[in-house]
Amino acid sequence: MQHERIAENVYFFQSELYAQVTAGVITGPDMAVVIDTLALPEETRQMRRFIERELRVPVRYVINTHYHADHSWGNCFFPEATIIAHTKCHEFLDTRGRASLEREKKDNAALRESDIALPSVTFDEGQMDLQVGKKNLSLFPFPGHSADSIAVLVEEDRILFCGDTFMPLPVLADGDINDTTASLKKLPKLGLENLVPGHGEIVLRGEIDAAVKGNLDYLSKITKAVRGAARRRYPLDVLETVHVEDCGKSRVLIAGMAEQLHQRNMVALFYQLYGKLPEGSATDD
Ligand SMILES: [Zn+2]
Incomplete structure (x- = not known):
């Protein structure tokens, strides 16, 4: 400490x-x-x-x-x-x-x-x-x-x-x-x-x-990414290719947890905007 x-x-x-x-x-x-x-x-x-x-x-x-x-x-x-x-x-x-x-x-x-x-x-x-x-x-x-x-x-x-x-x-x-x-x-x-x-x-x-x-810029970038992904068949697959750096933030932030937190942010935002979790091809039957 x-x-x-x-x-x-x-x-x-x-x-x-x-x-x-x-x-x-x-x-x-x-x-x-x-x-x-x-x-x-x-x-x-x-x-x-x-x-x-x-x-x-x-x-x-x-x-x-x-x-x-x-x-x-x-x-x-x-x-x-x-x-x-x-x-x-x-x-x-x-x-x-x-x-x-x-x-x-x-x-x-x-x-x-x-x-x-x-x-x-x-x-x-x-x-x-x-x-x-x-x-x-x-x-x-x-x-x-x-x-x-x-x-x-x-x-x-x-x-x-x-x-x-x-x-x-x-x-x-x-x-x-x-x-x-x-x-x-x-x-x-x-x-x-x-x-x-x-x-x-x-x-x-x-x-x-x-x-x-x-x-604020980061929030608008992930909003754009989530809206774009929502128009695709497998939004989760698309979101997984959008990295924290693509949204203007370094991956070393918060003791190196930034990428993981960023991925969770996009899933949470997807849920907030569309009332369901983003679907990925791996979860499709
Ligand atoms: Zn907290």
Whole structure:
């Protein structure tokens, strides 16, 4: 796990074990707020130790940007903290989250000590404020990657922790392309110093407009590819020949998972547009 100080009392963590997933910490004089946990217990514990030993404050709140495993399954390692999230995050963790953790525990010994810890403070619309020392955190819905996605703005520093709705490559498999587009379009107007994606590197002020445009271009390219494939007999065969580079993104993104995520994006988008999965010749009788 790597960590970096972004501004006074604001820290960024990035996993070295899984998909460059990120987390954040904002500290006040007597407590810390954690934004997302890391994918594996080992790294979440490492982050907790760093906060307690180096920053010397206890964690009072954990905010989950959304319910996916790599952002929320470490909640249980902060048993004294209040967990905050979108109302739907509570619902999804309690249903899909519990079921998938039970499945994962069978294959992954590292997760056997994990448990689902549900948010006890939730909101669905508007914004929620949380004061940490002299800083105000503003939490608001930021849907796209998933229906429960939220973002957290550190108002004084103009740093936005935006979860997975913005990352180096959009990921739609559990999301919605229209919500993603609408959320992305809000980013350039926020006057940000730093944009912290749910995976990957921090985006600096001067790079934000281009990064957002890159993701919007990617979304329009995959939309075109999916529409074109839908006119053919075996759309899946066609989609398999459209690589992530053809849509303007590098395959090394997100710890080399970009091509795989991209293929899933196109299948998910096909489903969103046509209400069925794309057919391939291999599945035809
Ligand atoms: Zn996610």
